[in-house]
Amino acid sequence: MLSLLRGEAAQRGVPSCVLTFEPHPRDYFAKAQSKPEMAPARVGTLRDKLVDLAQCGVDQAVVLRFDARLANLAPEEFVRNVLVQGLGARYVLVGDDFRFGARRAGDYALLDSIGERLGFEVARMNSYEVHGLRVSSSAVRTALMQGRMQDVARLLGRPYCISGHVVHGRKLGRTLGFRTLNLRFAHWKPAASGIFVVRVHGLGPKALDGVANLGVRPSLDPRDVNGGRVLLETHCLGWPEWLEADEGYGKIVRVELLHKLHDELKYAGLDALTEGIRQDCDDARAWLNTR
Secondary structure, eight states: OHHHHHHHHHHHTOOOEEEEEESOHHHHHHHHTTOGGGSOOBOSOHHHHHHHHHHTTOSEEEEEEOOHHHHTOOHHHHIIIIIIIITOOSEEEEETTOOBSGGGOBOHHHHHHHHHHHTOEEEEEOOOEETTEEOSHHHHHHHHHTTOHHHHHHHHTSOEEEEEEOBOOOSHHHHHTOOOEEEEOSSSSBSOOEEEEEEEESSSSSOEEEEEEEEOOTTSOTTSTTTTOOEEEEEETTOOGGGTTTTTTTOEEEEEEEEEEEOOOOOSSHHHHHHHHHHHHHHHHHHHHTO
16 A cells, blocks of 8 residues: 555655554544543554654655544545645545544545545555455454464564663563563553564664563562553563663664463462563573574
8 A cells, every 4th residue: 555655656746645643543532431442452653653654665654643623523624624734635545444534424435526626636445465364453453462473474564563762670670580671562552462482673783582571560569660551571582791781771672573472471479470481481492493
């Protein structure tokens, strides 16, 4: 879809542009209606979305804050205010299930008719399949929740990854003998959770293999320094000596989740937790040795 967009933009001599929203509209309505169960599991961070778009050659990405004003715009108001006046759109490409405007009242047919009146072209891209799997955020979300990381990679065309700044944690890992790189996952409901075999990029010339916990760490006190927030805690299996001085704090790293070992577990104590981590490391090495 992005390749088609870039081609159409080049033909018209205009920059390619992707419009997205933050927060996700369903996040907004879940909060507004005090129904957290309505919020979708988050596939990725805004940072990762923007990085992916840039790597795909998109010239611009516009992030609109989804709020009450935007939620209440009638379909034609949305087109006039955002697409025409805001972006000066000359060609609009949407998916086959695209809806827009207050109460999702607008569809492709309405967008096409408005575009004809206001002077921009509209096109729709049909569903795309990879190995029999329909490519969509819903399919990626389902595969992540089920731990089917190979299917996720097929749908995305690359391993699933999370990036961010390495932040300070409780420093418990060094006490247990398993130092970790900690990334905060800003959204409280990530689509993936559990223990994963991972590969870490951004700490040096070579990627580092590791094992990571993505979740809320049920064996630890929820009142710790991270306040029970979702973290991605990664232990590098070959912890490099040069990393021990600063432990990567402040660096932006990208962690690829390659294979799920198991869901998060609640251990009876720190000794059991330590043994569990040691077993996870052994299992991660065994899986990597089969690749």
